Amino acid sequence: MLAIEKLSVSYGSVRALTDVDLDIRGDGLLHGIIGPNGAGKSTLLDAICGRRRPTSGRVRYCGEDITRRSISWRRRQGMARSFQRTSIFQDLTVHEQLQLVAQHLGDDRVDDVVEVMDLGGYLDQKAGRIAYGVQRRVDVALALIGRPRLLLMDEPGAGLSATETLRLFEHVRDLVRERRIAAVVVEHDVDAVFACCGMVTVLDLGRHLATGTPEAIRADHRVIAAYLGTAA
Numbered sequence: 459m460l461a462i463e464k465l466s467v468s469y470g471s472v473r474a475l476t477d478v479d480l481d482i483r484g485d486g487l488l489h490g491i492i493g494p495n496g497a498g499k500s501t502l503l504d505a506i507c508g509r510r511r512p513t514s515g516r517v518r519y520c521g522e523d524i525t526r527r528s529i530s531w532r533r534r535q536g537m538a539r540s541f542q543r544t545s546i547f548q549d550l551t552v553h554e555q556l557q558l559v560a561q562h563l564g565d566d567r568v569d570d571v572v573e574v575m576d577l578g579g580y581l582d583q584k585a586g587r588i589a590y591g592v593q594r595r596v597d598v599a600l601a602l603i604g605r606p607r608l609l610l611m612d613e614p615g616a617g618l619s620a621t622e623t624l625r626l627f628e629h630v631r632d633l634v635r636e637r638r639i640a641a642v643v644v645e646h647d648v649d650a651v652f653a654c655c656g657m658v659t660v661l662d663l664g665r666h667l668a669t670g671t672p673e674a675i676r677a678d679h680r681v682i683a684a685y686l687g688t689a690a
């Protein structure tokens with residue numbers, strides 16, 4: 459579904475990613491990206507969704523080289539991204555908010571998203587007044603409208619407790635499995651990643667360190683040394 463080939467990204471003289479190779483399958487498996495601060499995780503999502511042009515290397519999506527394609531082109535081809543900060547409009551109800559995005563994208567199946575993200579009880583509440591954990595679910599729900607084929611999420615658990623993060627990840631894992639889409643999630647909470655992701659990639663200092671099942675990554679000595687420490 460998605461192939462990253464020898465991808466490098468720089469911000470001026472700062473090298474954020476160097477020669478990263480990565481394959482993401484599109485068959486209902488949640489793919490987690492972890493690594494220390496500054497490892498290049500958000501930059502990788504930016505390069506995939508078109509917010510950041512790579513200095514070299516390629517991004518292939520469904521076999522096509524899309525490295526030079528625009529963000530809106532990628533969105534139309536089924537790529538959606540949610541961000542670290544919540545992007546909801548505080549004064550609209552949850553329903554109004556979902557409806558607004560649905561109209562914009564021409565998707566009339568909002569009920570589906572409401573059900574899978576368990577938002578039925580919040581539809582008439584103003585988005586700014588619901589609990590932060592629910593706001594993050596609304597945020598993921600917004601990215602799901604338009605039925606993306608590839609969902610990119612940047613720290614959906616930011617600001618949530620460990621329990622709330624795990625709950626959110628379980629929702630997303632079920633949805634990704636049910637719809638058999640591809641999904642990449644960047645997250646600092648490694649427990650949620652190991653519990654819910656089928657594959658995990660570790661970045662360190664802008665380089666690809668390892669990709670494998672949660673069990674393999676947990677046992678990988680290079681990952682333990684660079685990131686997980688003895689707590690793994």
Ligand SMILES: Nc1ncnc2c1ncn2[C@@H]1O[C@H](COP(=O)(O)OP(=O)(O)OP(=O)(O)O)[C@@H](O)[C@H]1O
Pocket residue numbers: 469472473474493494495496497498499500501502
């Ligand atoms: N807009 C920018 N201008 C300059 N340098 C940047 C910019 N954005 C990121 N960087 C640098 O690029 C490197 C990778 O940053 P990135 O945000 O992708 O890492 P990250 O793994 O997502 O970090 P974190 O876990 O802290 O969010 C870091 O050294 C960072 O300081």
